[in-house]
Amino acid sequence: MTNFIKLPEPQKDLDFPLMKAIEKRRTKRKWKDSNLSEQEISNLLWAACGVTHKETKKSKSRRSVPSACNSQEIKVYIALSNGVYLYDEKNHQLIKILAKDIREYIGTQKMMRSAPVGLIYVSDYSKLKAFQFKKDENKWFTSATDTGFISQNVYLYCAATDLSTVILGLVDRDKLHKTLELNENEKIVYTQVVGKSLDN
Numbered sequence: 001m002t003n004f005i006k007l008p009e010p011q012k013d014l015d016f017p018l019m020k021a022i023e024k025r026r027t028k029r030k031w032k033d034s035n036l037s038e039q040e041i042s043n044l045l046w047a048a049c050g051v052t053h054k055e056t057k058k059s060k061s062r063r064s065v066p067s068a069c070n071s072q073e074i075k076v077y078i079a080l081s082n083g084v085y086l087y088d089e090k091n092h093q094l095i096k097i098l099a100k101d102i103r104e105y106i107g108t109q110k111m112m113r114s115a116p117v118g119l120i121y122v123s124d125y126s127k128l129k130a131f132q133f134k135k136d137e138n139k140w141f142t143s144a145t146d147t148g149f150i151s152q153n154v155y156l157y158c159a160a161t162d163l164s165t166v167i168l169g170l171v172d173r174d175k176l177h178k179t180l181e182l183n184e185n186e187k188i189v190y191t192q193v194v195g196k197s198l199d200n
């Protein structure tokens with residue numbers, strides 16, 4: 001079994017006006033019973049936190065979203081019908097971490113279980129090393145803020161391409177943490193479901 005899936009190049013020339021995407025952005029809780037294509041997953045994850053500026057000898061890479069001190073502490077996992085993958089943004093690929101369908105744990109609302117894609121935003125506290133993150137309270141606050149940027153990019157991409165999405169705070173984080181076999185430095189912040197919109 002291969003543990004890596006190289007994603008197709010993201011379609012950065014997708015033509016949709018930013019102001020229209022902002023106007024169209026909406027929480028939508030209904031979707032078609034069909035999977036997203038690899039291209040859509042590639043675009044979605046690149047929008048979420050893809051690398052927009054590669055690292056150099058002098059500076060760390062930059063992503064599509066800001067993060068406090070460029071900590072890049074939020075990792076994005078994607079739950080699909082055939083398993084859970086970690087988005088490795090540096091290589092724009094998926095790394096398989098679990099070969100089972102865990103989407104029933106993506107949120108506690110029943111309707112969320114049927115979403116074809118579940119994104120899981122996990123903060124890696126070990127990356128929040130600067131003095132201002134010393135207290136756990138500050139780590140959590142920063143993680144929630146940085147997750148918000150990622151989620152909004154996902155919302156905007158969805159608005160531009162007729163996908164439905166919902167960010168979820170109603171999550172059994174302990175259950176999902178155990179299911180993903182995360183360590184104690186890894187904290188689940190929010191999840192977000194995505195599916196093809198029923199409107200078109």
Ligand SMILES: Cc1cc2nc3c(=O)[nH]c(=O)nc-3n(C[C@H](O)[C@H](O)[C@H](O)COP(=O)(O)O)c2cc1C
Pocket residue numbers: 025026027028029107109166167168169170171
């Ligand atoms: C931090 C956060 C957590 C949320 N959690 C949930 C949730 O668990 N379940 C849900 O159905 N919607 C959730 N929502 C979506 C909100 O209900 C939605 O954004 C709000 O009703 C406004 O609608 P709009 O996004 O279409 O403008 C959440 C939104 C935010 C920002």
